Every structure is written in C-alpha cells, then in structure tokens.
Amino acid sequence: MGNKIIIILAIFFTCGIVSAWEIEDVNGTWAYDDEALADFSLPVRNYSWGKGRTIPNSSIDLDLERKEVRLSGMGLYIIEKVFEGEEGSICLELFSVGDESRSSPLQMKISFIDFKSAYIVCYPQTGWSDRSLSPEEKWIWYRLSGPGGK
Numbered sequence: 001m002g003n004k005i006i007i008i009l010a011i012f013f014t015c016g017i018v019s020a021w022e023i024e025d026v027n028g029t030w031a032y033d034d035e036a037l038a039d040f041s042l043p044v045r046n047y048s049w050g051k052g053r054t055i056p057n058s059s060i061d062l063d064l065e066r067k068e069v070r071l072s073g074m075g076l077y078i079i080e081k082v083f084e085g086e087e088g089s090i091c092l093e094l095f096s097v098g099d100e101s102r103s104s105p106l107q108m109k110i111s112f113i114d115f116k117s118a119y120i121v122c123y124p125q126t127g128w129s130d131r132s133l134s135p136e137e138k139w140i141w142y143r144l145s146g147p148g149g150k
Contacts, residue, residue, distance in 0.1 A: 028146020052145035
C-alpha cells in the first residue's frame with residue numbers, strides 16, 4: 001500500500017512539473033554558452049518585459065508581446081503562432097521579416113530543463129551551417145536575462 005502511494009505522489013509531482021511552464025516563460029534572452037551569463041558588459045536592450053542583456057548575432061531574444069524573435073545569426077523573425085507542444089514544450093511558428101508572403105514558416109520548439117536552461121530547436125534547417133538550433137544536437141541554451149524568476 002505504501003509503495004502505491006509513493007508512486008501516485010511521484011506521478012502527480014512529475015505531471016505538475018511538466019505543466020508548470022507557461023507560454024510567457026519563454027520571454028527573455030538566451031545564450032548558447034553559459035560563460036556569457038557572467039559577462040555584465042554585454043549590451044542591454046529594451047523589451048516589452050523589461051531590460052535585458054543580449055549578445056549581438058549570437059543570442060536568441062524572445063519578446064512575445066511584440067511578437068518578435070531575434071535568432072542567433074539569422075536576424076529578426078515575426079511570431080505568427082504560439083502554442084503548447086508535447087511533453088510541456090512551448091512551440092512558435094515564425095516568419096522572417098523578409099517573407100512578406102509568409103510562405104516559409106520556421107518552427108521553434110522550447111523544452112525547458114529548468115527556468116534558467118532549455119533545449120531550443122528550429123526546423124526546417126535547410127542550408128544552415130550553424131548547428132546550435134538543430135534538433136539532433138540537443139544544445140542547451142541558458143537564460144541570459146528575462147522577466148520573473150522561478
């Protein structure tokens with residue numbers, strides 16, 4: 001009987017963690033190198049969620065209220081859709097600002113490890129040389145700055 005209670009509690013605890021992430025938790029700037037977290041000389045930008053450090057052409061800057069994402073080395077993208085994906089992930093459908101016909105969507109999936117780190121992947125990656133956003137790489141991105149703090 002005691003083992004069943006422990007198993008049930010473990011299931012409730014695990015389900016609580018998976019569903020605890022809210023869509024707004026993706027707001028912030030994300031760096032692929034955790035050493036950047038200690039660099040307080042990085043430039044600061046204004047976002048709808050507040051001021052945040054950024055690494056020009058290297059960080060991912062997410063601002064859901066403005067519907068903008070600055071992708072590492074790829075420029076500005078417009079957020080068309082945001083939704084919850086499988087296993088508690090947050091998914092975004094993006095279009096490059098130059099894609100006025102919106103014919104080439106880019107899918108971004110953010111799977112939180114904890115509030116300060118996540119797997120961030122984009123697909124399709126046709127012609128990309130940078131592998132940091134590749135689904136195969138399982139690259140960890142670190143929250144450089146952002147709202148809240150869990």
